[in-house]
Amino acid sequence: KKTLKIAVIPGDGIGKEVMPEGLRVLKAAAQRFDLALDFHEIEWASCDYYLAKGQMMPDDWKAQLSGMDAILFGAVGWPQTVPDHVSLWGSLLKFRREFDQYINLRPVRLFDGVPCPLAGRKPGEIDYFVVRENTEGEYTNLGGVMYAGTEREIVIQETVMSRFGADRVLKYAFELANSRARKHLTVATKSNGIAISMPWWDGRADAVGADFPEVTIDKQHIDILSARFVLQPGRFDVVVASNLFGDILSDLGPATTGTIGLAPSANLNPERKFPSLFEPVHGSAPDIYGQNIANPVAMIWSAALMLDFLGQRAAHDAILKAIERVLVEGPRTRDLGGQASTTEMGEAIAALV
Amino acid sequence: KKTLKIAVIPGDGIGKEVMPEGLRVLKAAAQRFDLALDFHEIEWASCDYYLAKGQMMPDDWKAQLSGMDAILFGAVGWPQTVPDHVSLWGSLLKFRREFDQYINLRPVRLFDGVPCPLAGRKPGEIDYFVVRENTEGEYTNLGGVMYAGTEREIVIQETVMSRFGADRVLKYAFELANSRARKHLTVATKSNGIAISMPWWDGRADAVGADFPEVTIDKQHIDILSARFVLQPGRFDVVVASNLFGDILSDLGPATTGTIGLAPSANLNPERKFPSLFEPVHGSAPDIYGQNIANPVAMIWSAALMLDFLGQRAAHDAILKAIERVLVEGPRTRDLGGQASTTEMGEAIAALV
Ligand SMILES: CC(C)[C@H](C(=O)O)[C@@H](O)C(=O)O
Ligand SMILES: CC(C)[C@H](C(=O)O)[C@@H](O)C(=O)O
Numbered sequence: 001k002k003t004l005k006i007a008v009i010p011g012d013g014i015g016k017e018v019m020p021e022g023l024r025v026l027k028a029a030a031q032r033f034d035l036a037l038d039f040h041e042i043e044w045a046s047c048d049y050y051l052a053k054g055q056m057m058p059d060d061w062k063a064q065l066s067g068m069d070a071i072l073f074g075a076v077g078w079p080q081t082v083p084d085h086v087s088l089w090g091s092l093l094k095f096r097r098e099f100d101q102y103i104n105l106r107p108v109r110l111f112d113g114v115p116c117p118l119a120g121r122k123p124g125e126i127d128y129f130v131v132r133e134n135t136e137g138e139y140t141n142l143g144g145v146m147y148a149g150t151e152r153e154i155v156i157q158e159t160v161m162s163r164f165g166a167d168r169v170l171k172y173a174f175e176l177a178n179s180r181a182r183k184h185l186t187v188a189t190k191s192n193g194i195a196i197s198m199p200w201w202d203g204r205a206d207a208v209g210a211d212f213p214e215v216t217i218d219k220q221h222i223d224i225l226s227a228r229f230v231l232q233p234g235r236f237d238v239v240v241a242s243n244l245f246g247d248i249l250s251d252l253g254p255a256t257t258g259t260i261g262l263a264p265s266a267n268l269n270p271e272r273k274f275p276s277l278f279e280p281v282h283g284s285a286p287d288i289y290g291q292n293i294a295n296p297v298a299m300i301w302s303a304a305l306m307l308d309f310l311g312q313r314a315a316h317d318a319i320l321k322a323i324e325r326v327l328v329e330g331p332r333t334r335d336l337g338g339q340a341s342t343t344e345m346g347e348a349i350a351a352l353v
Numbered sequence: 354k355k356t357l358k359i360a361v362i363p364g365d366g367i368g369k370e371v372m373p374e375g376l377r378v379l380k381a382a383a384q385r386f387d388l389a390l391d392f393h394e395i396e397w398a399s400c401d402y403y404l405a406k407g408q409m410m411p412d413d414w415k416a417q418l419s420g421m422d423a424i425l426f427g428a429v430g431w432p433q434t435v436p437d438h439v440s441l442w443g444s445l446l447k448f449r450r451e452f453d454q455y456i457n458l459r460p461v462r463l464f465d466g467v468p469c470p471l472a473g474r475k476p477g478e479i480d481y482f483v484v485r486e487n488t489e490g491e492y493t494n495l496g497g498v499m500y501a502g503t504e505r506e507i508v509i510q511e512t513v514m515s516r517f518g519a520d521r522v523l524k525y526a527f528e529l530a531n532s533r534a535r536k537h538l539t540v541a542t543k544s545n546g547i548a549i550s551m552p553w554w555d556g557r558a559d560a561v562g563a564d565f566p567e568v569t570i571d572k573q574h575i576d577i578l579s580a581r582f583v584l585q586p587g588r589f590d591v592v593v594a595s596n597l598f599g600d601i602l603s604d605l606g607p608a609t610t611g612t613i614g615l616a617p618s619a620n621l622n623p624e625r626k627f628p629s630l631f632e633p634v635h636g637s638a639p640d641i642y643g644q645n646i647a648n649p650v651a652m653i654w655s656a657a658l659m660l661d662f663l664g665q666r667a668a669h670d671a672i673l674k675a676i677e678r679v680l681v682e683g684p685r686t687r688d689l690g691g692q693a694s695t696t697e698m699g700e701a702i703a704a705l706v
Contacts, residue, residue: 077545084545085552093546117583119472141548143512153516157550159496163506192430192437193446193600195494197510199438223600224636227608230470230583247546247576248601255580283577 003036004310007068007275009045012087013284014294014342015074021296021346022072022303025322028353029307029315040068045091047078056090062098065275070306071095073279074299078286089141092279096134099274101267102165103172104132104246105305106281108236108253111262113328115337118230118256126257128236131173132246134267136165139243161197161242163204170208172270173240177215180237185209187219188241188249201242222248229253250281259335261295264302266309278306295333296346297323322352356389357663360421360628362398365440366637367647367695368427374649374699375425375656378675381706382660382668393421398444400431409443415451418628423659424448426632427652431639442494445632449487452627454620455518456525457485457599458658459634461589461606464615466681468690471583471609479610481589484526485599487620489518492596514550514595516557523561525623526593530568533590538562540572541594541602554595575601582606603634612688614648617655619662631659648686649699650676675705 006026010019023039030037042064043049044057056076058064065071076091077084095101110116110126118126142158170187177185187205191198202219209217220228222245228235229252241249254263263281280298288294301323308316326348332338333345340348359379363372376392383390395417396402397410409429411417418424429444430437448454463469463479471479495511523540530538540558544551555572562570573581575598581588582605594602607616616634633651641647654676661669679701685691686698693701 083552085548088545089548115472117471119468119470139546139548143549145549145553151516155512155514155550155553157512157514157547159508159510159512161508161510163504190597190600192441193492193597194510195438195442195492196496196498197508199436200498200508223604224613226579226601226605227613230605230608231612244543244546247543248579251576252579252583252605255583259584260577260580 001034001036003038004069005038005040005067006306007065007071008039008041009071010074011046011076011091011284012048012078013075013286013289014282015076015284017289017292017294017342018280018296018299019072019074021342021349022299024346024350025300025319025353026303026307028350029319032318032353033312033315035312035315045076047076047082047087050082050087050090056087057094068275069310071275071277072303072306073277075280075282075284077284080286093139095277096267099269099277100135101269101274101277102133102135102168103266103268103270104134104250105266105268106130106132106250106253106263108250108257108263110257111324111327114258114262116256116258118233121233126233128253129176129238130246130250130253131169131176131238131240132250133165133169133241133243136160136162137243159197161201166201166204167208170205170240173238174208174212174215177238178212182237183215184237185215185217186225186236186239187217188222188225188239188245189219190222190245192221225249226252229256254281259295260298261333261335262297262301264298264305266302266305268309276306276309278302292341292343293334294342295335296342297327300346300349318353319349322349325352354387354389356391357422358391358393358420359659360418360424361392361394362424363427364398364429364444364637365400365431366428366639366642367635368429368637370642370645370647370695371633371649371652372425372427374695374702375652377699377703378653378672378706379656379660381703382672385671385706386665386668388665388668398429400429400435400440403435403440403443409440410447421628422663424628424630425656425659426630428633428635428637430637433639446492448630449620452622452630453488454622454627454630455486455488455521456619456621456623457487457603458619458621459483459485459603459606459616461603461610461616463610464677464680467611467615469609469611471586474586479586481606482529482591483599483603483606484522484529484591484593485603486518486522486594486596488596489513489515490596512550514554519554519557520561523558523593526591527561527565527568530591531565535590536568537590538568538570539578539589539592540570541575541578541592541598542572543575543598545574578602579605582609607634612648613651614686614688615650615654617651617658619655619658621662629662631655645694645696646687647695648688649695650680653699653702671706672702675702678705
């Protein structure tokens, strides 16, 4: 059996609290399914490291990670000491780009046992994927400030999209939709307001969609689309979006299913030329760090997505089942109305695996 | 008494159905409060006009509207025949820019009698304003496509912000927050991902905020902010946002209060150098047009905001009271679970005024 080399980066804040639970469950799965997981714990890509060394990562970060099969990531960011754009651009966003993790896949699902903030929705009624472009678009550090420091200050911020970048994420989303029962793809846009890139994006969706005649395609402007995530969540099957719109939708979607403490994400380089990265959608959450009350499910589910991507479908399914059962039976962390600690919830899931 | 000259632009789709109800209620208010309202009905700024003339508005549109005290606007857009970016950039977005309506003010309120899509929320628990920058930011037609039509296609889309533009909307929002009981301002940002404009925007918020020591300020990234509109709506008092973020938040907010059929908006040139424009947040809604089932409240509330802006506070308050009562007692349109037509609901509100 092949050894899977996993880089483990807890990062900052509650990333450091949920990561041990992710590892606990992975170790349980490794035992049950006879997997050889080789964990490489890494203390950089954190604000602590930045404060000590003046940079988020060592110069040879890429070499250190290149041999890995995957990266398991907690959360990064500690704005009290390091501005977010420094910590994120120096770590997470670098991984996404330099390892060409161009798909950010984020499942949104309402679980049994989780109180839904939307009135009257039942498990099964909310069940879709957000497929987010993850390497270009609105997230750039291109542009600048003119007349800086004066009354006449003007700021230019560039959004950059490419046919290469748009087509591959659209294709991934069409394929995913095509593989599902409903075969329905929602394309997030804002072509009525953002007049260059978004009409172009709509055109690429049509062009790529021509190869998927069985998939129905529905373009929706991001404003009304956000409203419908709340009002008509059952409409959605697969949603594809640019970097920024995907970021918004993949926090909003999980919020409608109860807590962003559940939401996992997979930053994929589907060709496996570079390691893919798996992380909770929630951030470092400075407001609750240090109390061991963070919900570990997003981290654990992310670890399961990692196993699935690495070909371990059975292990993925077992972890998901364990999560489902603990969400119904407890123990539950506070965001779910319970009293359990991060550790207790992680232990319960690991025990079921 | 001074005659108030109101340009009336129904536009497209349900804009044409809700506008008569807006006018009906305004006429009732004029009678009761002895106002002289002089309506100028305008058939351009519509896709019908575009199809006939090849442009959305006549060349002298600005001259025709310049003497007006305000513009009452229905909705524009009919993507079946005219692409949205053509119809919108040729009308609504032109008004906002060329009449320097730099504030887009959008109240979000949960009313008694309106079923809330969020579980367990009561009227009074959701009550905030979104203050949206309305003339610059992410909405530009600057940029272009390189290598167009080839595999190597690259698209650049510019976001443009100015200190002039940012400071005035931030100041307006701080003043609004300062005038309210809670004095709390949420600043929408995404400075961890959008690396030039958003850290700069955060800095302007701090700079302008220095003059408002009593206002508490809370910067939130747009992703988690959207999630909190669903999970913790009671947190919000006044929310200030760039053009795009304000667009998203002001559809999402109203969605959490039941229906975007209620949400009004005021596009303000506070100095009254140019006419301000008042319109529902909902668009032309091709899917329900022609059945006379659209909810007219957003249009009627927008008309009330117009009267308030024109100094007619008592008339505004009377209309709001009538809306509140009809929402409790009916008749109600389908989006509110009733069976009433657009006309019936409008008549009921007018009768109460
Ligand atoms: C129609 C569209 C251009 C417009 C906008 O995005 O500003 C609308 O959504 C709004 O919110 O007024
Ligand atoms: C931390 C931040 C830069 C990041 C993003 O916006 O991509 C996060 O919100 C996410 O969704 O992974």
